[in-house]
Amino acid sequence: MHKEKYSEKNHQISVSVVQTQIESVRTKDIARTGLRVFENQKIGVAGVIGSYKEEELEQLAIEALEQNIPYTYELSREHQETADHVKTIIPEEEFVEEVNQLLKKLKKEQPSFSFFNKITLSESEVSLCNDLSLDLKYSDRYLELELGFKDKASANIIDGFCGYVGREYDRALFISLVNRICEAFKNQLKLPYEGKYKVIFATDYGLPMMKFIQGLNGLYFGTRSSIFSGKIGKQLFNEHFTLFQTLHPDDCLAPFFDAEGVVNPGYRYPLIENGILKSPYTDKKVAALFNLPHTGSAVCSYDGVPAIGYQQFNIQETESTLKELIGGETAIFVVMAAGGDFTPQGNFGTPVQLGLLFDGENFTGRLPQIQLNSTVFKMFGENFVGVSSDKLFPLSDSRGLVIEMDVSPI
Amino acid sequence: MFKFPPGFYTDVRIEHIFETIIVYTLGRIDDCKTRDYKAAFIRLFDGCRWYYSALSDLDSIQGKIDVLASYAKSDPEIGSNPVVSKFEVQQGSFWSFKNRNLAEIAKSSKNDLLQGYFKLLKRHSNLKMWKAFYMDRREEKNFYSSKGSSLSFDMQRAGIGIIMSFARKKKTYTDFFMKAGNTFEELSGHQDECEGFIEKCEDFLKRAKAVKPGKYTVILSPEAAGIFAHESFGHKSEADFMVGDETMKNEWKLGRRVGSGLLTIIDDGNYLGSGYVPFDDEGTRARKTELIKDGILKSRLHSAVTAAMLDEGLTGNARAINFEYEPLVRMTTTYILPGNLSKEELFSDVKEGIYVEKLKHGSGMSTFTLAPSLAYHIKNGKIAEPLTISVITGNVFETLAEIDGLSNDLEIFSFVGAGCGKMEQSGLPVGFGGPYVRVKSMNVQ
Numbered sequence: 001m002h003k004e005k006y007s008e009k010n011h012q013i014s015v016s017v018v019q020t021q022i023e024s025v026r027t028k029d030i031a032r033t034g035l036r037v038f039e040n041q042k043i044g045v046a047g048v049i050g051s052y053k054e055e056e057l058e059q060l061a062i063e064a065l066e067q068n069i070p071y072t073y074e075l076s077r078e079h080q081e082t083a084d085h086v087k088t089i090i091p092e093e094e095f096v097e098e099v100n101q102l103l104k105k106l107k108k109e110q111p112s113f114s115f116f117n118k119i120t121l122s123e124s125e126v127s128l129c130n131d132l133s134l135d136l137k138y139s140d141r142y143l144e145l146e147l148g149f150k151d152k153a154s155a156n157i158i159d160g161f162c163g164y165v166g167r168e169y170d171r172a173l174f175i176s177l178v179n180r181i182c183e184a185f186k187n188q189l190k191l192p193y194e195g196k197y198k199v200i201f202a203t204d205y206g207l208p209m210m211k212f213i214q215g216l217n218g219l220y221f222g223t224r225s226s227i228f229s230g231k232i233g234k235q236l237f238n239e240h241f242t243l244f245q246t247l248h249p250d251d252c253l254a255p256f257f258d259a260e261g262v263v264n265p266g267y268r269y270p271l272i273e274n275g276i277l278k279s280p281y282t283d284k285k286v287a288a289l290f291n292l293p294h295t296g297s298a299v300c301s302y303d304g305v306p307a308i309g310y311q312q313f314n315i316q317e318t319e320s321t322l323k324e325l326i327g328g329e330t331a332i333f334v335v336m337a338a339g340g341d342f343t344p345q346g347n348f349g350t351p352v353q354l355g356l357l358f359d360g361e362n363f364t365g366r367l368p369q370i371q372l373n374s375t376v377f378k379m380f381g382e383n384f385v386g387v388s389s390d391k392l393f394p395l396s397d398s399r400g401l402v403i404e405m406d407v408s409p410i
Numbered sequence: 411m412f413k414f415p416p417g418f419y420t421d422v423r424i425e426h427i428f429e430t431i432i433v434y435t436l437g438r439i440d441d442c443k444t445r446d447y448k449a450a451f452i453r454l455f456d457g458c459r460w461y462y463s464a465l466s467d468l469d470s471i472q473g474k475i476d477v478l479a480s481y482a483k484s485d486p487e488i489g490s491n492p493v494v495s496k497f498e499v500q501q502g503s504f505w506s507f508k509n510r511n512l513a514e515i516a517k518s519s520k521n522d523l524l525q526g527y528f529k530l531l532k533r534h535s536n537l538k539m540w541k542a543f544y545m546d547r548r549e550e551k552n553f554y555s556s557k558g559s560s561l562s563f564d565m566q567r568a569g570i571g572i573i574m575s576f577a578r579k580k581k582t583y584t585d586f587f588m589k590a591g592n593t594f595e596e597l598s599g600h601q602d603e604c605e606g607f608i609e610k611c612e613d614f615l616k617r618a619k620a621v622k623p624g625k626y627t628v629i630l631s632p633e634a635a636g637i638f639a640h641e642s643f644g645h646k647s648e649a650d651f652m653v654g655d656e657t658m659k660n661e662w663k664l665g666r667r668v669g670s671g672l673l674t675i676i677d678d679g680n681y682l683g684s685g686y687v688p689f690d691d692e693g694t695r696a697r698k699t700e701l702i703k704d705g706i707l708k709s710r711l712h713s714a715v716t717a718a719m720l721d722e723g724l725t726g727n728a729r730a731i732n733f734e735y736e737p738l739v740r741m742t743t744t745y746i747l748p749g750n751l752s753k754e755e756l757f758s759d760v761k762e763g764i765y766v767e768k769l770k771h772g773s774g775m776s777t778f779t780l781a782p783s784l785a786y787h788i789k790n791g792k793i794a795e796p797l798t799i800s801v802i803t804g805n806v807f808e809t810l811a812e813i814d815g816l817s818n819d820l821e822i823f824s825f826v827g828a829g830c831g832k833m834e835q836s837g838l839p840v841g842f843g844g845p846y847v848r849v850k851s852m853n854v855q
Contacts, residue, residue, distance in 0.1 A: 030734065
């Protein structure tokens with residue numbers, strides 16, 4: 001019998017902002033542990049929230065073997081690695097006061113707007129170890145500073161969002177970001193024309209990637225129920241389009257290993273390379289079941305059996321800046337686009353609740369609500385322009401994803 | 411039970427959770443587990459600011475209360491604070507499901523129930539991938555407050571879900587079948603319904619064509635109408651969006667016409683199903699709240715804070731997704747009241763339109779979106795060929811005003827494994843539904 005232990009600890013302080021003021025302060029300290037045992041090609045798992053006795057947890061995991069859940073795959077082994085990304089962002093004892101000062105400044109700089117949401121400083125520790133010399137440890141600290149904003153004269157619940165999630169903080173830089181967006185918001189423009197535009201999404205905005213999340217899932221792919229099934233090795237997209245599955249610390253705030261303890265070289269795995277489909281994402285089970293490459297994409301809850309799941313995607317950056325990608329044309333930066341989707345055939349449509357006109361350097365004004373249309377094959381094929389080499393905003397790693405799309409008024 | 415420090419309002423919510431999760435993919439077992447744990451959330455209010463703590467060690471509750479008090483400023487007059495004055499004082503035990511306790515049902519029975527669908531799933535050659543799950547969750551909550559509440563109650567829900575992915579030639583289609591309720595007994599005997607749903611999906615796969623974008627008369631099924639009511643209007647009735655915002659207060663003045671005279675929308679935490687919430691997470695008893703009556707804005711959903719700020723009554727809508735979070739103003743079971751047309755009469759007036767039977771998701775700001783999965787052309791009053799649609803959009807108020815017909819039947823739906831999202835809290839169980847709803851014009855892409 002082999003034994004594997006997964007544990008996660010989360011410490012968090014968060015401030016709730018209502019009408020640009022602190023409404024509440026919350027602290028959280030939660031520890032979760034899962035113990036997995038493997039015997040006769042079966043897995044048993046037991047989990048606990050809070051404190052525990054290891055012998056009791058192990059006994060429960062052994063009892064769970066009776067569920068006869070097969071696990072016929074090699075356990076990850078002989079890999080010791082620690083990633084510690086914890087650094088001081090804002091000292092915790094100064095966090096509430098810093099938020100207070102930030103909000104005071106926002107009130108002064110943007111008096112015609114109100115701001116709201118949670119601002120959270122999180123510290124997370126995740127480890128996975130087993131009796132085959134697997135010992136993986138990850139710790140991180142990050143700030144979630146994403147504020148919703150609303151023009152005080154507007155009858156909307158929300159007019160837009162600005163902010164980021166990352167490991168850095170600088171009050172002045174954040175205020176400058178908010179000012180850029182709010183000043184552009186105040187300048188209501190008309191859509192210059194109906195037709196094709198270069199449209200910019202932040203690379204951490206999930207909407208354009210939705211078709212890949214399901215379509216590149218190895219389970220759908222392997223059962224031939226994905227629009228990408230059977231197309232490994234085929235040129236489906238633009239030759240400059242390369243898509244990675246990633247747990248690289250620059251791309252995400254997550255452990256560098258998957259739920260089965262797999263660590264990819266360079267923490268990334270190419271799923272589409274220069275437009276050619278290389279592999280769907282897989283865990284050990286799906287890779288074995290459908291004879292697919294194993295990409296290390298297992299996820300699970302603390303007390304669950306690892307199973308295939310989506311991790312972060314990352315598109316290979318170009319060597320061009322956002323300004324160069326825009327190339328002097330009029331572009332649209334998507335701040336808020338809720339509710340859009342792809343059809344089974346890959347057609348894409350979404351309303352954009354807040355889009356800003358962008359000249360390559362500055363947001364020049366706010367557009368009325370618009371509709372974007374395209375298809376997954378056009379978005380990442382003939383109409384794919386690229387991902388910028390420069391960051392959208394100094395405090396986050398997000399880049400600009402530029403795609404030509406059909407734009408029409410709603 | 412706890413020593414509440416003077417000069418503050420304090421409450422403690424202790425949750426005893428029992429959960430079962432069983433998952434199969436293509437008939438092979440992936441997971442089968444139960445969880446049984448207790449954890450707590452503490453709130454302390456000094457009249458200006460709230461202080462919260464979430465913890466999994468119940469022995470540390472008193473210590474945490476004292477720590478939170480040390481952050482705050484004591485107010486000897488806290489009892490007369492308008493928010494504190496609003497809190498109900500509830501005492502006693504209110505067990506709705508003690509005799510039908512999901513935790514007492516054998517895991518093997520739950521497993522058997524799920525396996526009862528496998529035979530029929532395996533019969534369909536176009537059904538290439540399926541994942542079946544059984545989930546239940548029983549919550550026993552104890553709520554104590556410095557105002558004197560000492561309350562115990564239970565909530566529970568159970569359900570099965572089957573995610574199905576079909577493929578034929580070069581076409582694919584993914585959808586899900588779900589049945590959920592408050593008791594295990596409600597889940598048996600739905601195989602024929604599942605079979606019918608699979609046949610519908612297979613027909614959609616074979617025949618669906620892309621819609622020609624444009625404006626159409628749209629009939630929403632009771633399920634789609636429920637999502638529409640929840641997303642397009644329900645979230646706007648959550649009063650925390652209005653607090654301190656004069657524009658919103660004017661825009662959402664009670665008595666204002668916000669929709670067609672046919673339209674009445676209700677939120678009711680007493681309604682059995684996944685939105686059943688007999689007491690909210692501030693210890694307020696559930697109410698039946700008429701949000702819109704005959705097209706007129708009648709009331710809105712509240713926590714104690716928003717009720718005090720807007721000088722309105724409590725509605726029992728302060729809810730948290732679990733012990734890690736503070737309650738926000740959330741919906742419970744939200745539905746459109748039926749009208750007086752038969753379903754056939756409602757369809758017969760439509761020469762050309764769209765029937766939306768099932769949705770993948772929806773969203774609602776000033777512009778709402780609905781992303782249909784199963785949708786059909788309506789021709790000369792009859793449901794015709796299936797259509798693929800990426801999104802239906804429109805302005806909320808214009809669309810509510812465009813409702814020109816309601817069928818005379820009401821269906822309410824329950825769910826497991828998914829729920830409503832707001833701010834950082836997603837997956838909150840809610841119920842929704844309505845009759846068949848006809849809208850004169852919607853923008854279909």
